[in-house]
Amino acid sequence: MDPKMEPRHTIAIWVDNTPGVLSRVTGLFSGRGFNIESLCVAETMDPEVSRITIVSTGDEQITEQIIKQLHKLINIIKVVDLSELEHVEREMVLVRVKAEDKSRAEVLRIADIFRCRVVDVSASTYTLEITGNHDKIRAVLDLLKNHGIQEVARTGTLAIQRSKKE
Amino acid sequence: MKLTGAQILMKCLEREGVKHIFGYPGGVVLDIYDELARTPSIRHILVRHEQAAVHAADGYARASAQVGVALVTSGPGATNTVTGIASAYLDSIPIVVFTGQVPTGLIGNDAFQEVDIVGITRPCTKHNYLVKDVKDLARTIHEAFHIARSGRPGPVLVDLPKDVSQGSTAPKFPEVVKIKSYNPTYHANPRQVARALDMILRAQRPVLYTGGGIVLSDSSEDLYKFATSLQIPVTSTLMGLGGFPGDHPLWMGMLGMHGTYCANMAVSQADVLIAVGARFDDRVTGKLSEFAPHAKIVHIDIDPSSISKNVQVDIPIVGDCKDTLGQLNELLKDKPVRDWTELRRPWLDTVNGWSATHPLTYVWDDKVIKPQFVVEKLYELTQGEAYITTEVGQNQMWAAQFYKFRHPRRLMTSGGLGVMGYGLPAAMGVQMAKPDACVIDIAGDGSIQMNIQELITVVDNDLPVKIAILNNSFLGMVRQWQQLFYDRRYSATPMTAPDFVKLAEAYGAVGLRATKPEEVEPVIREALNTRRPVIMDFKVEPEECVMPMVPAGKAMHEMLLA
Numbered sequence: 007m008d009p010k011m012e013p014r015h016t017i018a019i020w021v022d023n024t025p026g027v028l029s030r031v032t033g034l035f036s037g038r039g040f041n042i043e044s045l046c047v048a049e050t051m052d053p054e055v056s057r058i059t060i061v062s063t064g065d066e067q068i069t070e071q072i073i074k075q076l077h078k079l080i081n082i083i084k085v086v087d088l089s090e091l092e093h094v095e096r097e098m099v100l101v102r103v104k105a106e107d108k109s110r111a112e113v114l115r116i117a118d119i120f121r122c123r124v125v126d127v128s129a130s131t132y133t134l135e136i137t138g139n140h141d142k143i144r145a146v147l148d149l150l151k152n153h154g155i156q157e158v159a160r161t162g163t164l165a166i167q168r169s170k171k172e
Numbered sequence: 173m174k175l176t177g178a179q180i181l182m183k184c185l186e187r188e189g190v191k192h193i194f195g196y197p198g199g200v201v202l203d204i205y206d207e208l209a210r211t212p213s214i215r216h217i218l219v220r221h222e223q224a225a226v227h228a229a230d231g232y233a234r235a236s237a238q239v240g241v242a243l244v245t246s247g248p249g250a251t252n253t254v255t256g257i258a259s260a261y262l263d264s265i266p267i268v269v270f271t272g273q274v275p276t277g278l279i280g281n282d283a284f285q286e287v288d289i290v291g292i293t294r295p296c297t298k299h300n301y302l303v304k305d306v307k308d309l310a311r312t313i314h315e316a317f318h319i320a321r322s323g324r325p326g327p328v329l330v331d332l333p334k335d336v337s338q339g340s341t342a343p344k345f346p347e348v349v350k351i352k353s354y355n356p357t358y359h360a361n362p363r364q365v366a367r368a369l370d371m372i373l374r375a376q377r378p379v380l381y382t383g384g385g386i387v388l389s390d391s392s393e394d395l396y397k398f399a400t401s402l403q404i405p406v407t408s409t410l411m412g413l414g415g416f417p418g419d420h421p422l423w424m425g426m427l428g429m430h431g432t433y434c435a436n437m438a439v440s441q442a443d444v445l446i447a448v449g450a451r452f453d454d455r456v457t458g459k460l461s462e463f464a465p466h467a468k469i470v471h472i473d474i475d476p477s478s479i480s481k482n483v484q485v486d487i488p489i490v491g492d493c494k495d496t497l498g499q500l501n502e503l504l505k506d507k508p509v510r511d512w513t514e515l516r517r518p519w520l521d522t523v524n525g526w527s528a529t530h531p532l533t534y535v536w537d538d539k540v541i542k543p544q545f546v547v548e549k550l551y552e553l554t555q556g557e558a559y560i561t562t563e564v565g566q567n568q569m570w571a572a573q574f575y576k577f578r579h580p581r582r583l584m585t586s587g588g589l590g591v592m593g594y595g596l597p598a599a600m601g602v603q604m605a606k607p608d609a610c611v612i613d614i615a616g617d618g619s620i621q622m623n624i625q626e627l628i629t630v631v632d633n634d635l636p637v638k639i640a641i642l643n644n645s646f647l648g649m650v651r652q653w654q655q656l657f658y659d660r661r662y663s664a665t666p667m668t669a670p671d672f673v674k675l676a677e678a679y680g681a682v683g684l685r686a687t688k689p690e691e692v693e694p695v696i697r698e699a700l701n702t703r704r705p706v707i708m709d710f711k712v713e714p715e716e717c718v719m720p721m722v723p724a725g726k727a728m729h730e731m732l733l734a
């Protein structure tokens with residue numbers, strides 16, 4: 007990791023599924039100068055509750071402020087800094103990469119090593135689906151960059167706490 | 173029984189005990205105003221600018237400890253409230269602002285006088301609502317009041333589309349409001365409180381640093397008991413003035429940028445600093461790394477996000493001031509009796525030494541009125557019992573320094589946002605809440621021009637508000653910085669004002685003027701003896717500075733003294 011980089015925090019937020027909640031959350035981040043690296047949001051099993059996962063960077067004091075400020079928003083039910091806990095993280099990426107003649111095999115080899123799926127093929131490109139944590143995704147994209155990435159779409163990080171070991 | 177949205181609003185206001193609303197009508201609130209005219213239990217005060225309605229509701233809330241209410245129309249009516257809302261937000265003042273909105277079907281269409289006021293005010297309200305269905309109206313209004321007044325108080329905005337006020341339903345009024353994701357912590361953790369007390373009891377040089385939280389939670393008596401039992405000297409922020417009596421021997425004066433030498437030195441030398449309902453604002457701390465460098469810090473605050481925001485504290489206590497001070501006072505009863513007056517003598521001698529060598533003072537002039545002298549005289553002639561509002565700038569700081577507030581809820585000032593133009597509308601609100609009280613706006617010649625139109629509201633409603641203008645012909649506080657830090661280049665700060673005496677008369681108020689020191693007292697006496705609104709125009713020394721002053725970014729002990 008780049009030593010200058012601030013630590014990443016993965017924060018899970020449960021919110022009332024009402025209009026405007028997402029903009030309250032993102033407004034809080036922009037208004038107070040907090041970073042958002044990625045953000046995912048979708049309904050939970052309870053349709054009245056949504057779950058937001060935010061990856062943010064900042065030192066301990068900033069992260070503490072972020073969490074306290076989030077708690078203050080009226081529609082926020084629960085906030086958990088998953089980075090403090092044992093947790094699993096996943097992100098999915100769709101990437102269309104150039105694959106011509108001799109590089110076609112190499113791209114497929116990379117896809118194979120990292121267990122990516124080929125979801126679309128053309129004469130000069132492959133579109134891959136990559137799933138993994140932050141480090142794996144970075145590793146794959148770094149390798150694919152050499153071949154020429156045409157387009158990337160990322161979901162942003164999702165995370166869930168590991169079940170407690172007995 | 174079915175009621176219209178407008179009728180439901182009136183019912184809810186009655187249920188919340190609302191007696192006064194400050195407002196201004198317009199197209200989309202016609203139905204509400206129609207209903208209001210048929211609701212005799214609620215008095216509407218027609219302001220002359222919507223910003224003033226919000227400041228008036230703010231002043232009303234501070235003086236009365238009730239939620240203040242404002243009502244305005246959509247579009248420009250709504251945008252005009254933003255400054256008032258932001259001020260109440262930064263000062264944690266409980267108000268509810270109702271804005272009209274275009275009918276739900278037109279929202280998002282750039283309809284006539286449509287603005288997304290919920291979007292605009294999201295970062296400066298404690299919470300806000302757009303009501304889309306009349307069935308949600310009653311619950312939403314009661315939630316709004318509950319949120320405004322509970323926990324750390326603040327402004328809540330409720331946006332009411334025209335079809336919602338016109339629509340009808342059989343409303344269900346909730347007996348109690350419960351919001352599952354909102355539960356402020358009032359009761360402080362007893363173990364933390366006990367730890368704090370142990371630390372306080374061991375302190376050699378303790379200081380109480382109190383803030384707006386004392387006033388908001390009405391816990392000044394608990395504070396008094398705690399401070400006097402342990403003989404701990406007290407300082408407070410601008411927002412906390414009056415939370416501890418300003419004429420008590422343990423009182424050190426305000427701290428911070430324009431605080432007293434004594435208070436700032438005491439904080440700089442303290443070994444234990446007890447912060448109660450204060451938020452370590454940068455006007456208070458100065459250079460953060462040198463704030464209270466020798467002190468262990470106890471911080472009591474109902475809002476966890478206030479704690480360790482700017483200054484890392486040693487014992488954080490999340491809870492209500494009243495609850496926490498109550499617990500501390502209870503715990504004290506079980507501690508062995510000690511002669512605190514005797515034990516505290518060395519520290520109090522040091523503290524008293526600082527205030528004796530560096531009292532708040534100014535250079536007297538026989539010919540020119542000193543602004544501090546005017547405030548001193550106001551204090552003297554009202555026996556410190558008046559309700560004081562201020563504008564912003566030097567006038568505000570002199571009011572804070574030279575009026576010794578003896579009771580809480582007697583100073584209303586825009587502290588966090590510093591809104592010029594706050595004082596007159598706020599005074600209006602205070603006078604509505606306290607009809608028999610003496611209410612004085614200590615004003616600057618610049619600020620008073622920002623909401624001077626409210627003079628007619630004051631006259632119209634027979635409010636005997638007094639306005640004392642410290643007229644220095646300058647935007648004085650900005651000029652002071654130019655004098656001290658920009659080589660006296662007075663760029664855009666000399667300012668002309670109208671003839672305030674004639675202006676008062678034009679509005680139907682009384683206008684008085686003093687140009688020499690000996691005229692100050694007679695003018696104040698005459699004003700105080702009048703049941704009518706009065707402007708007192710004091711022509712004061714133009715280039716007076718507020719001292720002491722901690723220059724921006726400097727440590728608290730690095731004060732400029734004169």
Ligand SMILES: Cc1cc2nc3c(=O)[nH]c(=O)nc-3n(C[C@H](O)[C@H](O)[C@H](O)COP(=O)(O)OP(=O)(O)OC[C@H]3O[C@@H](n4cnc5c(N)ncnc54)[C@H](O)[C@@H]3O)c2cc1C
Nearest residue numbers: 383384385389409410411428429430451474493587588590
């Ligand atoms: C020109 C100008 C100059 C200024 N100079 C100074 C100066 O020299 N000195 C100075 O002090 N200020 C000064 N101010 C004011 C300053 O900007 C801040 O508004 C002020 O210092 C904040 O006061 P506070 O810390 O008491 O916080 P407030 O804004 O009053 O906040 C109250 C705190 O109490 C908490 N609280 C609320 N309710 C409760 C409860 N029930 N129980 C427990 N806690 C509660 C809140 O969470 C919050 O943390 C100046 C302002 C202006 C415009």
Ligand SMILES: Cc1ncc(C[n+]2csc(CCOP(=O)(O)OP(=O)(O)O)c2C)c(N)n1
Nearest residue numbers: 565566567590592616617618619647648649
């Ligand atoms: C709405 C607004 N605009 C600008 C400022 C910046 N400002 C702070 S104090 C001040 C001067 C106020 O002048 P006056 O009311 O005459 O008071 P004085 O300092 O002279 O007592 C100004 C312009 C402000 N606080 N509020």
Ligand SMILES: [Mg+2]
Nearest residue numbers: 616617646648
């Ligand atoms: Mg002035």
